[in-house]
Amino acid sequence: MATHCDHAVAHDEPHDLQAALDRARERCSTGGQRWTAPRERVYELLLKAGAPVKAYDLMDAYQEGRAAKPPTVYRALEFLEHFGLVHRIASLNAYMACGSDDEDHAAAFLICDCCGSAEEFEPGRVTSASAAAAAHGFKARAIALEVRGLCQQCVH
Amino acid sequence: MATHCDHAVAHDEPHDLQAALDRARERCSTGGQRWTAPRERVYELLLKAGAPVKAYDLMDAYQEGRAAKPPTVYRALEFLEHFGLVHRIASLNAYMACGSDDEDHAAAFLICDCCGSAEEFEPGRVTSASAAAAAHGFKARAIALEVRGLCQQCVH
Protein backbone atom coordinates (compact mmCIF):
# COMPACT_ATOMS: atom_id res chain seq x y z
CA MET A 1 0.00 0.00 0.00
CA ALA A 2 1.26 3.45 -0.78
CA THR A 3 2.42 5.49 2.16
CA HIS A 4 0.70 8.80 2.76
CA CYS A 5 3.52 10.95 4.01
CA ASP A 6 7.26 11.39 4.12
CA HIS A 7 7.70 10.49 7.75
CA ALA A 8 9.89 7.56 8.57
CA VAL A 9 7.62 4.60 8.72
CA ALA A 10 8.40 2.18 11.48
CA HIS A 11 9.17 -1.05 9.70
CA ASP A 12 7.99 -3.85 11.88
CA GLU A 13 9.30 -6.72 9.83
CA PRO A 14 10.08 -9.54 12.21
CA HIS A 15 13.82 -10.09 12.54
CA ASP A 16 13.23 -13.75 11.99
CA LEU A 17 10.74 -14.26 9.24
CA GLN A 18 11.45 -17.95 8.89
CA ALA A 19 10.83 -18.59 12.56
CA ALA A 20 7.47 -16.86 12.33
CA LEU A 21 6.51 -18.96 9.35
CA ASP A 22 7.58 -22.12 11.16
CA ARG A 23 5.50 -21.23 14.17
CA ALA A 24 2.51 -20.62 11.94
CA ARG A 25 2.97 -23.92 10.13
CA GLU A 26 3.16 -25.79 13.38
CA ARG A 27 0.15 -24.06 14.83
CA CYS A 28 -1.72 -24.93 11.71
CA SER A 29 -0.83 -28.59 11.63
CA THR A 30 -1.52 -28.87 15.35
CA GLY A 31 -4.98 -27.67 14.47
CA GLY A 32 -5.24 -30.43 11.89
CA GLN A 33 -5.19 -28.04 8.94
CA ARG A 34 -2.92 -27.91 5.92
CA TRP A 35 -0.22 -25.30 5.57
CA THR A 36 -0.34 -24.75 1.83
CA ALA A 37 1.60 -22.59 -0.60
CA PRO A 38 -0.89 -19.74 -0.98
CA ARG A 39 -1.44 -19.58 2.78
CA GLU A 40 2.27 -19.37 3.40
CA ARG A 41 2.84 -16.87 0.63
CA VAL A 42 0.12 -14.51 1.81
CA TYR A 43 1.24 -14.76 5.41
CA GLU A 44 4.84 -14.14 4.39
CA LEU A 45 3.88 -11.02 2.45
CA LEU A 46 1.99 -9.68 5.43
CA LEU A 47 4.85 -10.41 7.81
CA LYS A 48 7.30 -8.69 5.49
CA ALA A 49 5.07 -5.64 5.18
CA GLY A 50 4.76 -5.24 8.93
CA ALA A 51 1.85 -2.94 8.24
CA PRO A 52 -1.71 -3.18 6.95
CA VAL A 53 -1.88 -4.36 3.35
CA LYS A 54 -4.84 -4.33 0.99
CA ALA A 55 -6.01 -7.55 -0.58
CA TYR A 56 -5.36 -6.35 -4.12
CA ASP A 57 -1.86 -5.27 -3.18
CA LEU A 58 -1.26 -8.79 -1.94
CA MET A 59 -2.39 -10.09 -5.31
CA ASP A 60 0.08 -7.83 -7.09
CA ALA A 61 2.91 -8.80 -4.78
CA TYR A 62 2.03 -12.48 -4.74
CA GLN A 63 4.25 -13.54 -7.59
CA GLU A 64 6.38 -11.72 -10.10
CA GLY A 65 4.92 -11.73 -13.57
CA ARG A 66 1.45 -13.04 -12.93
CA ALA A 67 -0.66 -11.70 -10.13
CA ALA A 68 -2.74 -13.98 -7.96
CA LYS A 69 -6.47 -13.80 -8.49
CA PRO A 70 -8.91 -12.63 -5.84
CA PRO A 71 -10.18 -15.96 -4.52
CA THR A 72 -6.65 -17.22 -3.97
CA VAL A 73 -5.81 -14.34 -1.71
CA TYR A 74 -9.18 -14.00 -0.01
CA ARG A 75 -9.29 -17.69 0.81
CA ALA A 76 -5.83 -17.55 2.32
CA LEU A 77 -6.76 -14.48 4.32
CA GLU A 78 -9.89 -16.10 5.64
CA PHE A 79 -7.92 -19.14 6.70
CA LEU A 80 -5.21 -17.10 8.38
CA GLU A 81 -7.72 -14.93 10.16
CA HIS A 82 -9.47 -18.02 11.45
CA PHE A 83 -6.20 -19.13 12.96
CA GLY A 84 -5.56 -15.75 14.53
CA LEU A 85 -2.50 -15.21 12.36
CA VAL A 86 -3.98 -12.26 10.56
CA HIS A 87 -6.43 -9.51 11.45
CA ARG A 88 -8.71 -7.69 9.11
CA ILE A 89 -8.77 -3.97 9.80
CA ALA A 90 -12.26 -3.10 8.70
CA SER A 91 -11.88 0.66 8.66
CA LEU A 92 -9.03 0.32 6.16
CA ASN A 93 -10.20 -2.69 4.18
CA ALA A 94 -6.77 -4.06 4.89
CA TYR A 95 -5.13 -7.03 6.54
CA MET A 96 -2.24 -7.30 8.93
CA ALA A 97 -0.13 -10.14 10.28
CA CYS A 98 -0.61 -10.69 13.96
CA GLY A 99 2.24 -10.98 16.41
CA SER A 100 0.36 -12.51 19.29
CA ASP A 101 0.64 -16.18 20.14
CA ASP A 102 -2.88 -16.18 21.46
CA GLU A 103 -5.10 -17.77 18.87
CA ASP A 104 -8.33 -16.16 19.96
CA HIS A 105 -7.86 -12.61 21.09
CA ALA A 106 -9.49 -9.25 20.54
CA ALA A 107 -8.09 -7.07 17.81
CA ALA A 108 -7.03 -3.63 18.93
CA PHE A 109 -5.16 -1.28 16.65
CA LEU A 110 -3.68 2.19 16.65
CA ILE A 111 -3.88 3.22 13.02
CA CYS A 112 -1.95 6.21 11.73
CA ASP A 113 -3.88 8.20 9.14
CA CYS A 114 -0.70 9.89 8.04
CA CYS A 115 1.86 7.15 7.38
CA GLY A 116 -0.52 4.21 7.18
CA SER A 117 1.18 2.19 9.86
CA ALA A 118 -0.73 0.26 12.47
CA GLU A 119 0.26 -1.00 15.86
CA GLU A 120 -1.55 -3.76 17.62
CA PHE A 121 -1.90 -2.92 21.25
CA GLU A 122 -2.63 -4.71 24.44
CA PRO A 123 -6.06 -6.24 24.02
CA GLY A 124 -6.69 -6.50 27.76
CA ARG A 125 -8.13 -3.02 27.60
CA VAL A 126 -10.82 -4.32 25.43
CA THR A 127 -12.15 -6.90 27.79
CA SER A 128 -14.04 -4.17 29.59
CA ALA A 129 -16.09 -3.98 26.42
CA SER A 130 -16.85 -7.65 26.87
CA ALA A 131 -18.14 -6.89 30.32
CA ALA A 132 -20.24 -4.04 29.01
CA ALA A 133 -21.65 -6.34 26.38
CA ALA A 134 -22.53 -8.96 28.95
CA ALA A 135 -24.31 -6.30 31.00
CA HIS A 136 -26.59 -5.75 28.00
CA GLY A 137 -27.34 -9.46 27.75
CA PHE A 138 -25.16 -9.63 24.68
CA LYS A 139 -22.95 -12.62 23.98
CA ALA A 140 -19.72 -11.29 22.46
CA ARG A 141 -17.82 -13.43 19.98
CA ALA A 142 -15.37 -11.00 18.44
CA ILE A 143 -14.22 -7.56 19.43
CA ALA A 144 -12.54 -5.05 17.17
CA LEU A 145 -11.18 -1.78 18.44
CA GLU A 146 -9.76 0.59 15.86
CA VAL A 147 -8.25 3.87 16.96
CA ARG A 148 -7.53 6.29 14.14
CA GLY A 149 -5.14 9.16 14.58
CA LEU A 150 -1.49 10.07 14.30
CA CYS A 151 1.42 7.95 15.39
CA GLN A 152 4.39 9.24 17.30
CA GLN A 153 6.39 9.92 14.14
CA CYS A 154 3.62 11.80 12.43
CA VAL A 155 2.43 14.12 15.19
CA HIS A 156 5.67 16.06 14.92
CA MET B 1 -31.28 -4.75 4.86
CA ALA B 2 -32.54 -8.28 5.02
CA THR B 3 -32.80 -9.80 8.45
CA HIS B 4 -30.89 -12.99 9.08
CA CYS B 5 -33.20 -14.85 11.39
CA ASP B 6 -36.75 -15.18 12.61
CA HIS B 7 -36.19 -13.68 16.02
CA ALA B 8 -38.11 -10.61 16.94
CA VAL B 9 -35.95 -7.71 15.97
CA ALA B 10 -35.96 -4.86 18.39
CA HIS B 11 -37.25 -1.95 16.42
CA ASP B 12 -35.59 1.14 17.71
CA GLU B 13 -37.47 3.69 15.67
CA PRO B 14 -37.59 6.87 17.72
CA HIS B 15 -41.09 7.58 18.98
CA ASP B 16 -40.73 11.10 17.75
CA LEU B 17 -39.15 11.12 14.35
CA GLN B 18 -39.99 14.72 13.62
CA ALA B 19 -38.38 15.93 16.82
CA ALA B 20 -35.19 14.08 15.94
CA LEU B 21 -35.15 15.67 12.49
CA ASP B 22 -35.73 19.09 13.99
CA ARG B 23 -32.86 18.64 16.40
CA ALA B 24 -30.62 17.60 13.55
CA ARG B 25 -31.61 20.57 11.42
CA GLU B 26 -30.91 22.93 14.26
CA ARG B 27 -27.58 21.37 15.05
CA CYS B 28 -26.67 21.67 11.41
CA SER B 29 -27.62 25.32 11.02
CA THR B 30 -25.91 26.14 14.30
CA GLY B 31 -22.81 24.73 12.69
CA GLY B 32 -23.35 27.00 9.71
CA GLN B 33 -24.19 24.17 7.33
CA ARG B 34 -27.21 23.66 5.15
CA TRP B 35 -29.85 21.11 5.99
CA THR B 36 -30.79 19.97 2.51
CA ALA B 37 -33.30 17.52 1.11
CA PRO B 38 -30.97 14.56 0.51
CA ARG B 39 -29.40 14.99 3.94
CA GLU B 40 -32.77 14.99 5.61
CA ARG B 41 -34.06 12.09 3.56
CA VAL B 42 -31.08 9.87 4.29
CA TYR B 43 -31.14 10.71 7.97
CA GLU B 44 -34.86 10.06 8.11
CA LEU B 45 -34.45 6.64 6.51
CA LEU B 46 -31.76 5.74 9.01
CA LEU B 47 -33.85 6.90 11.94
CA LYS B 48 -36.82 4.91 10.70
CA ALA B 49 -34.72 1.79 10.27
CA GLY B 50 -33.35 1.98 13.80
CA ALA B 51 -30.71 -0.49 12.70
CA PRO B 52 -27.67 -0.56 10.46
CA VAL B 53 -28.55 0.04 6.81
CA LYS B 54 -26.37 -0.44 3.76
CA ALA B 55 -25.76 2.47 1.42
CA TYR B 56 -27.33 0.73 -1.56
CA ASP B 57 -30.40 -0.10 0.47
CA LEU B 58 -30.71 3.58 1.27
CA MET B 59 -30.60 4.30 -2.45
CA ASP B 60 -33.42 1.85 -3.07
CA ALA B 61 -35.51 3.27 -0.26
CA TYR B 62 -34.73 6.87 -1.05
CA GLN B 63 -37.68 7.53 -3.28
CA GLU B 64 -40.39 5.37 -4.78
CA GLY B 65 -39.98 4.84 -8.46
CA ARG B 66 -36.50 6.11 -9.05
CA ALA B 67 -33.65 5.18 -6.76
CA ALA B 68 -31.07 7.71 -5.67
CA LYS B 69 -27.66 7.34 -7.19
CA PRO B 70 -24.53 6.54 -5.19
CA PRO B 71 -23.01 10.02 -4.86
CA THR B 72 -26.26 11.44 -3.53
CA VAL B 73 -26.37 8.98 -0.70
CA TYR B 74 -22.65 8.83 0.02
CA ARG B 75 -22.39 12.58 0.17
CA ALA B 76 -25.27 12.79 2.60
CA LEU B 77 -23.76 10.03 4.72
CA GLU B 78 -20.41 11.75 4.84
CA PHE B 79 -22.05 14.96 5.91
CA LEU B 80 -24.15 13.32 8.58
CA GLU B 81 -21.20 11.38 9.90
CA HIS B 82 -19.21 14.58 10.15
CA PHE B 83 -21.95 16.00 12.31
CA GLY B 84 -22.07 12.98 14.54
CA LEU B 85 -25.60 12.18 13.41
CA VAL B 86 -24.64 8.91 11.77
CA HIS B 87 -22.00 6.28 12.38
CA ARG B 88 -20.43 4.05 9.82
CA ILE B 89 -20.11 0.49 11.05
CA ALA B 90 -17.04 -0.63 9.18
CA SER B 91 -17.35 -4.33 9.86
CA LEU B 92 -20.79 -4.31 8.23
CA ASN B 93 -20.27 -1.68 5.56
CA ALA B 94 -23.41 -0.14 6.95
CA TYR B 95 -24.59 3.08 8.49
CA MET B 96 -26.69 3.81 11.53
CA ALA B 97 -28.37 6.89 12.94
CA CYS B 98 -26.88 8.01 16.18
CA GLY B 99 -28.92 8.76 19.25
CA SER B 100 -26.35 10.69 21.20
CA ASP B 101 -26.47 14.46 21.49
CA ASP B 102 -22.73 14.58 21.75
CA GLU B 103 -21.34 15.65 18.43
CA ASP B 104 -17.92 14.15 18.83
CA HIS B 105 -18.00 10.85 20.62
CA ALA B 106 -16.54 7.42 20.18
CA ALA B 107 -18.60 4.87 18.34
CA ALA B 108 -19.23 1.67 20.24
CA PHE B 109 -21.61 -0.97 18.98
CA LEU B 110 -22.95 -4.35 19.94
CA ILE B 111 -23.75 -5.96 16.61
CA CYS B 112 -25.91 -9.07 16.41
CA ASP B 113 -24.73 -11.50 13.75
CA CYS B 114 -28.05 -13.26 13.88
CA CYS B 115 -30.75 -10.60 13.52
CA GLY B 116 -28.60 -7.79 12.18
CA SER B 117 -29.52 -5.32 14.87
CA ALA B 118 -27.00 -3.05 16.50
CA GLU B 119 -27.02 -1.25 19.77
CA GLU B 120 -24.85 1.72 20.49
CA PHE B 121 -23.49 1.47 23.98
CA GLU B 122 -21.91 3.72 26.51
CA PRO B 123 -18.75 5.04 24.93
CA GLY B 124 -17.15 5.90 28.27
CA ARG B 125 -15.75 2.42 28.30
CA VAL B 126 -13.78 3.27 25.27
CA THR B 127 -11.89 6.17 26.71
CA SER B 128 -9.51 3.71 28.31
CA ALA B 129 -8.43 3.01 24.76
CA SER B 130 -7.66 6.68 24.40
CA ALA B 131 -5.43 6.43 27.42
CA ALA B 132 -3.73 3.37 26.00
CA ALA B 133 -3.17 5.24 22.78
CA ALA B 134 -1.65 8.19 24.56
CA ALA B 135 0.69 5.85 26.41
CA HIS B 136 2.04 4.78 23.02
CA GLY B 137 2.60 8.37 21.99
CA PHE B 138 -0.36 8.11 19.66
CA LYS B 139 -2.75 10.99 19.15
CA ALA B 140 -6.23 9.51 18.82
CA ARG B 141 -8.81 11.25 16.67
CA ALA B 142 -11.55 8.68 16.28
CA ILE B 143 -12.27 5.47 18.09
CA ALA B 144 -14.46 2.67 16.82
CA LEU B 145 -15.35 -0.34 18.90
CA GLU B 146 -17.37 -3.04 17.25
CA VAL B 147 -18.44 -6.08 19.22
CA ARG B 148 -19.87 -8.88 17.14
CA GLY B 149 -21.96 -11.59 18.70
CA LEU B 150 -25.53 -12.45 19.60
CA CYS B 151 -28.05 -10.11 21.12
CA GLN B 152 -30.35 -11.02 23.97
CA GLN B 153 -33.15 -12.14 21.63
CA CYS B 154 -30.93 -14.32 19.54
CA VAL B 155 -28.96 -16.20 22.18
CA HIS B 156 -32.11 -18.08 23.14
Place this chain on the structure above:
DNA sequence: CAGTGCAGGGTTATAAGATAACATAATTAG
Protein backbone atom coordinates in the same frame (compact mmCIF):
# COMPACT_ATOMS: atom_id res chain seq x y z
C1' DC C 1 -32.54 44.07 -5.98
C1' DA C 2 -29.20 42.76 -9.31
C1' DG C 3 -24.77 40.32 -9.94
C1' DT C 4 -21.51 36.89 -8.70
C1' DG C 5 -19.28 33.25 -6.25
C1' DC C 6 -19.55 28.92 -4.34
C1' DA C 7 -21.53 25.02 -1.93
C1' DG C 8 -24.41 21.33 -3.06
C1' DG C 9 -26.52 18.16 -6.05
C1' DG C 10 -27.39 15.38 -10.62
C1' DT C 11 -25.30 12.38 -13.88
C1' DT C 12 -22.17 9.24 -16.02
C1' DA C 13 -18.51 6.43 -15.60
C1' DT C 14 -15.29 3.66 -13.25
C1' DA C 15 -12.42 2.14 -9.39
C1' DA C 16 -11.90 -0.91 -5.43
C1' DG C 17 -13.24 -4.75 -2.63
C1' DA C 18 -15.21 -9.30 -2.29
C1' DT C 19 -17.79 -13.57 -3.51
C1' DA C 20 -20.30 -17.26 -6.41
C1' DA C 21 -20.03 -21.23 -9.06
C1' DC C 22 -17.82 -24.72 -11.20
C1' DA C 23 -13.74 -27.37 -12.90
C1' DT C 24 -9.33 -29.45 -11.64
C1' DA C 25 -5.64 -30.98 -8.71
C1' DA C 26 -3.64 -32.61 -4.36
C1' DT C 27 -4.10 -35.06 0.07
C1' DT C 28 -5.72 -38.25 3.09
C1' DA C 29 -8.54 -42.27 4.60
C1' DG C 30 -10.11 -46.79 3.77
Place this chain on the structure above:
DNA sequence: CTAATTATGTTATCTTATAACCCTGCACTG
Protein backbone atom coordinates in the same frame (compact mmCIF):
# COMPACT_ATOMS: atom_id res chain seq x y z
C1' DC D 1 -5.36 -48.25 -5.38
C1' DT D 2 -9.48 -46.03 -5.04
C1' DA D 3 -12.75 -43.09 -3.19
C1' DA D 4 -13.71 -39.20 -0.48
C1' DT D 5 -12.34 -34.94 0.94
C1' DT D 6 -10.07 -30.62 0.90
C1' DA D 7 -7.81 -27.08 -1.54
C1' DT D 8 -6.73 -24.46 -5.57
C1' DG D 9 -7.51 -22.39 -10.36
C1' DT D 10 -10.55 -19.86 -13.29
C1' DT D 11 -14.21 -17.10 -14.97
C1' DA D 12 -17.68 -14.20 -14.03
C1' DT D 13 -20.17 -11.18 -11.30
C1' DC D 14 -21.70 -8.68 -7.31
C1' DT D 15 -21.19 -5.09 -3.84
C1' DT D 16 -19.25 -0.90 -2.19
C1' DA D 17 -17.40 3.53 -3.06
C1' DT D 18 -15.29 7.45 -5.62
C1' DA D 19 -13.92 10.57 -9.69
C1' DA D 20 -15.01 14.08 -12.79
C1' DC D 21 -17.88 17.16 -14.79
C1' DC D 22 -21.70 20.30 -15.16
C1' DC D 23 -25.58 22.78 -13.55
C1' DT D 24 -28.52 24.89 -10.11
C1' DG D 25 -29.83 27.78 -6.55
C1' DC D 26 -28.72 29.94 -2.25
C1' DA D 27 -26.21 33.67 0.12
C1' DC D 28 -23.46 37.32 0.28
C1' DT D 29 -21.82 41.90 -2.14
C1' DG D 30 -22.64 46.17 -3.30
